[in-house]
Amino acid sequence: MFDAAEVGTFDALGNRKSSTGIDEINKAVTGERLGFSNRSRETSLTLEEHRYRFGFKLGVQTRRAHMILDHDVSGLAQRAVWVKATSDDLDPTAPQVKARKWPHAQKIKDMKCPPNDLELNQPAVQSHLKVITYPKPIQDLVRAHQALKARDDNGGVAEIDGHAQLMRLRFAVAFAYLDGRFDAFTEDDWELAGVVMRHHRATREWAIAENRRERSRELHTQAKRAGELESVKDVAKERKSVTTMANSILRKLGDADGGSLGGNALKKQLNRKLVKEYFDEAIAVLVEQGKITATESKGGTKYTII
Known part of the structure; x- marks a missing residue:
């Protein structure tokens, strides 16, 4: 289990030069083979497929949510399940809940498991x-979802929901395990997992909206400082880059049929380096100025010039 109280620690793994950290984490989430093989067995470090299980838990403030959401191309964003850590209904006078021992721990110990001396690199x-088995109607749903994703148009499945069924399956298995059932999960487990995924989607959309608002406020603050402190060259350069990106976005949308483009289609027509650094800031400015609209749909975000 990878546990980071601050998402910045996690984000740093993917921002190192020539780093493959995010790609390896994506593989680990689905239990794929990890590591590198050298000529010498002594210097090879590998974990074979399904010899392990991996998960990650991150603390993410809304103003830093883009550190996960921006990894949509790599697939990390699709593997994350969002759960709110805040509550408006918390009672400060309520007694502290004591952690209870899981009543089925002994069952795990009694299960037939492979010997401890098995080599993980085999x-x-x-x-x-x-x-783990599960009801056929749910199997049919999963297969239908996979068939939709295999179509050229992704079957209307939003890119960020590409692994939604896989994550729901994992929660269904978790609910079965919590109840002491280790061979199969039921339709009730599947429904409970659906509740988790609905909360996940609502939380993710809230995080996206809050992140945009907070980054927009930060941008306006930076612009104000740039006007007051013209000697701060870095801020002035960033402001110019954001303006350049904003103008490019307006030109591309103006040339598009109906004045609209999906997020991925728009990014492909822009300078890749500038997109990575300034696209979100430029979009926030244009929306704030009323020059474009950003509409969320199953297929992603659609931008339209006004």
Whole structure:
């Protein structure tokens, strides 16, 4: 379990020069083979597929939510499930809840598991895997979802929801395990997992909206300081870059049919380096100035010139 109280620690893994940290984390989430093989076995460090299980827990403030959301191309954003850590209904006078011991821990110990001396760098065999079954109607739903994703147009499945069914399956299994059932999960587990995923989507959309507002306020603050402190060259340069990006966005939308483009289509027509650094800031300025609109849909964000 990778546990980081601050998302900045996690983000740094992907921002190092020539880093493959995010790609390796994506592979770890789905239990793929990790590591690198050298000529010498002694210097090779690998974890074979399904020899391990991995998860990550991050503390993310809304103003830094883009550190996860911006990894939509790599697939990290699709593997994250968002849960609010705040509440307007918290009672400060309520007694502290004591952690309870999980009543089914002994069952795990009694299960037939592979010997402890198995080498993790050796391929797993079927007898070492724990197979979880689930109802056929749910299997049909999962297969239908996969079929939609395989279409050229992604079947209307939003890119950021590409792994939604996989994450729901994992929560269904977790609910079964919590209840002491280790061979299968039920439709009730699936429904409970659906409640989690609905909360996830609502929280994610809230985080996106809050992140945009906070980054927009930061941008306006920076612009004000740039006007007052013209000697601060870095701020002035960034402001110019944001303006350049904003003008480019307006030109591309103006040339598009109907004055509209999806987020990915728009980014592909712009300077890649500037997109990475200034696209979100430029969009925030244009929306704030009333020059464009940003509309969320299943297929992603659609931008329209006004």
